Amino acid sequence: MTDFETRFLEARKAYIASRFPNLNSMQLQAVLATEGPLLILAGAGSGKTTVLIHRVFNLLKYGRASDSDLLPTGADEAMLQEILDRGPMADEYAALYPVAPWHVLAITFTNKAAGELKNRLGAMLGEQAADVWACTFHSACVRMLRRDADRLGFTADFTIYDTSDSLSLIKHILKDFELDEKYYIPRAVLNEISHLKGESHWPDEVLAEARAGGDRHRIKVAEIYKEYMHRLTLSDSMDFDDLLLYTVTLLDEHEDVRLYWQNRFPYILIDEYQDTNPLQYRFSELLAGGRKNICVVGDDDQSIYKFRGATIENILTFENHYPSCRTIRLEQNYRSTGHILEAANAVIRNNTSRKGKELWTQHEEGELIELTIADNEHDEAQIVASVMMANYGRGENWKDHAVLYRKNAQSNSLEYALKRHGIPYRIVGGTRFFDRAEVKDILSYMCVVSAPTDDLRLERIINVPARGIGNKSVQTALEIAHDQNVSLFEIVSHADQYEELTRSAPRMRLFANLIRDLKAFAEVNPPDALFDEIIEKTGYIRALEEKNTAEDTGRIENVREVKTSILTYIKESGDSTLSGFLANVALYTDLDNYDSEQDAVTLMTMHSSKGLEFPHVFLIGMEETMFPSMQAIGEPEEMEEERRLCYVAITRAMKTLHLLAARQRMIFGRTSSNRVSRFVDEIPEEHIKKNAPKSYGYWESSRFSAYSEPRPKSSHSFQTAASPTGSSIRPAAAKKDVSPVPVPTFALGDNVKHKAFGEGVIVKMTPMGNDSLIEISFQSVGNKKLMLRAAAQYMVKI
DNA sequence: CGCACCACAATTTTT
DNA sequence: TTGTGGTGCG
Numbered sequence: 001m002t003d004f005e006t007r008f009l010e011a012r013k014a015y016i017a018s019r020f021p022n023l024n025s026m027q028l029q030a031v032l033a034t035e036g037p038l039l040i041l042a043g044a045g046s047g048k049t050t051v052l053i054h055r056v057f058n059l060l061k062y063g064r065a066s067d068s069d070l071l072p073t074g075a076d077e078a079m080l081q082e083i084l085d086r087g088p089m090a091d092e093y094a095a096l097y098p099v100a101p102w103h104v105l106a107i108t109f110t111n112k113a114a115g116e117l118k119n120r121l122g123a124m125l126g127e128q129a130a131d132v133w134a135c136t137f138h139s140a141c142v143r144m145l146r147r148d149a150d151r152l153g154f155t156a157d158f159t160i161y162d163t164s165d166s167l168s169l170i171k172h173i174l175k176d177f178e179l180d181e182k183y184y185i186p187r188a189v190l191n192e193i194s195h196l197k198g199e200s201h202w203p204d205e206v207l208a209e210a211r212a213g214g215d216r217h218r219i220k221v222a223e224i225y226k227e228y229m230h231r232l233t234l235s236d237s238m239d240f241d242d243l244l245l246y247t248v249t250l251l252d253e254h255e256d257v258r259l260y261w262q263n264r265f266p267y268i269l270i271d272e273y274q275d276t277n278p279l280q281y282r283f284s285e286l287l288a289g290g291r292k293n294i295c296v297v298g299d300d301d302q303s304i305y306k307f308r309g310a311t312i313e314n315i316l317t318f319e320n321h322y323p324s325c326r327t328i329r330l331e332q333n334y335r336s337t338g339h340i341l342e343a344a345n346a347v348i349r350n351n352t353s354r355k356g357k358e359l360w361t362q363h364e365e366g367e368l369i370e371l372t373i374a375d376n377e378h379d380e381a382q383i384v385a386s387v388m389m390a391n392y393g394r395g396e397n398w399k400d401h402a403v404l405y406r407k408n409a410q411s412n413s414l415e416y417a418l419k420r421h422g423i424p425y426r427i428v429g430g431t432r433f434f435d436r437a438e439v440k441d442i443l444s445y446m447c448v449v450s451a452p453t454d455d456l457r458l459e460r461i462i463n464v465p466a467r468g469i470g471n472k473s474v475q476t477a478l479e480i481a482h483d484q485n486v487s488l489f490e491i492v493s494h495a496d497q498y499e500e501l502t503r504s505a506p507r508m509r510l511f512a513n514l515i516r517d518l519k520a521f522a523e524v525n526p527p528d529a530l531f532d533e534i535i536e537k538t539g540y541i542r543a544l545e546e547k548n549t550a551e552d553t554g555r556i557e558n559v560r561e562v563k564t565s566i567l568t569y570i571k572e573s574g575d576s577t578l579s580g581f582l583a584n585v586a587l588y589t590d591l592d593n594y595d596s597e598q599d600a601v602t603l604m605t606m607h608s609s610k611g612l613e614f615p616h617v618f619l620i621g622m623e624e625t626m627f628p629s630m631q632a633i634g635e636p637e638e639m640e641e642e643r644r645l646c647y648v649a650i651t652r653a654m655k656t657l658h659l660l661a662a663r664q665r666m667i668f669g670r671t672s673s674n675r676v677s678r679f680v681d682e683i684p685e686e687h688i689k690k691n692a693p694k695s696y697g698y699w700e701s702s703r704f705s706a707y708s709e710p711r712p713k714s715s716h717s718f719q720t721a722a723s724p725t726g727s728s729i730r731p732a733a734a735k736k737d738v739s740p741v742p743v744p745t746f747a748l749g750d751n752v753k754h755k756a757f758g759e760g761v762i763v764k765m766t767p768m769g770n771d772s773l774i775e776i777s778f779q780s781v782g783n784k785k786l787m788l789r790a791a792a793q794y795m796v797k798i
Numbered sequence: 799c800g801c802a803c804c805a806c807a808a809t810t811t812t813t
Numbered sequence: 814t815t816g817t818g819g820t821g822c823g
Binding site: 799800801802803804805806807808809 | 814815816817818819820821822823
Binding site: 109110111136137138139162163240241243275304305307308406407408409429463466468469470471472587589591605606607608629630631632641645667668 | 799
């Protein structure tokens, strides 16, 4: 290499590096290493997404320049000088084969992460960003499959089964096979099938092996698996795992397809690599092809999805699979305080089989982690509410608080406490909006219109709203369909040809015509119009209106909300095909709806919290059998996964971390008590402050009750607090701004009667934001502090 | 055929 | 405690 060349390359690299002044040296390395396999071990809060964004930026702007010895054609002293001077022309001379945006594929696990990636890319790159494929494994697969579905025996409009669809299909099959759900638990069978698919095992192979082995249970599961696949194929449907399984098949067996996608994506980035399963590994391997420009980002310590087939091996052995791989560790944490980070490090250190990473930070030690032992789960929730109110009083936002728990069921007591105090909250997870029965009904109509061969969904709606086609008739029709190996719709359309069906034949014919009309309608109209047509022609909403119960009003709202989501989809994606919308629905999760702008406390499982961060985090239920969970105790591997989950949970916290445990707790109506979680013991004492029991069990006695200034604050959107009994529909998914709560007309000194607490007098009012904190002295229950807006709904002046 | 009630079961995490 | 599924009655 000539002296000029060396000088040129050095100058070029230095120039490009200078374009990323905000990155630390490790981050910079990760951004500049564009060529060949790259493993980025990114600790929690180490600026992983930032690296990803800048990496894409570097690729699009400078191509391979930062990682290549190639000189641009005609490189001369003038160019070198330009780069050394870093003048406005430098960009042009520094670039080497800039990558076109559509040549970059960035895979994430959640739509939310993909969305965030897109947004941040958009902010940095402008319009170009739109052409980068930033999506989840599943949506990437859908897009690939739509193109070549016919090669696999599907139509381009194949539908996607979500988990509950799959589950009911399994139940049907169990019934047909006359297997007892007690021994073949549908959920478990589905899990087994999912794991088999995750390791690329097809039914025939599994069945053969099971038969050779002779284990009855395994044989039955294999048979169920085979039948399950068969019926999915008949319905022109795929489940979540199929999306990957078939895409891998497609890439594996069709060289032209494989080459097409390999050429399409010379640069591949995969986020959360520790959560990939073997099938996803194969997918990325096939795409990376010979070029091997594959960059994976992950953290073995944050692998928490082993239960659904993810294998840590993928990340642990990446270096073996790709011998030329470079590995970069990002260990500087920009998120948490010293105490929090030390606690996380201390906990995770107890795991074996790690790549080994120690997070460090330049931040201060910060506040001590607080551990509080509550009397029971209500007390626990109460304490959480109290601390949050105190923080709010000091000027913190509700949205800066998150409560994390091991399992969804734990949210109940919290919801109750937050509701009573009028603290706005939002639950992530639990029942998805699209899982509500009425919503599924409407979507099932749309699915059937899209694919009438979809027996499962057809069965769901054939008599909804009631149109006189009883279950008996449907089952008979299903049997006939089965015998003839055709779809249910086929039989229903010609019901009058079968004696067994003569009674309901006229109604079946009517129904078949309805579907046919709707299908014809859908061919020339967009999905939102189809929605209207379905509502109109089926009388779905009318049927609900006639019942006219309180619950049905909510259901009607949910049904209407479906239209909003259709319109949103069309607007955001620019796609107005029915199958596009339906696929989007199936791949949608609650987290996607998570809008961090709304000022509300976040409640979610530790699992869903991965990738997020909050200034103030509360971990509740820190007791043995809750966390670590019952089934992990005594299972070393499971225990390690629980510990990683704990690590994830702790590292969500930026400024303060509260750990809570309850002395006793109701579990299936029975009280039980367990000692504090081992994970708490694993945190060195110097990072923890243990609150004496009862020290602030109730709001009033708290040293946190230091309220200060009322603070100027723009509008809050408050949740509609549902009925005080708590028998509410979860306010989780439907994103709607609730009608403004009328300005409460209570004043200091008023005598009031509260639904839950009885009579009392307002002794204190402190304006806070556009709400007020009021203190009421109740006759029977003593003093209570409440948020006025929420309390006003349960209170009258007397 | 549709609805209501009762008994029973099951409790982890989710793309 | 909640939800689901089955049964029995109108």
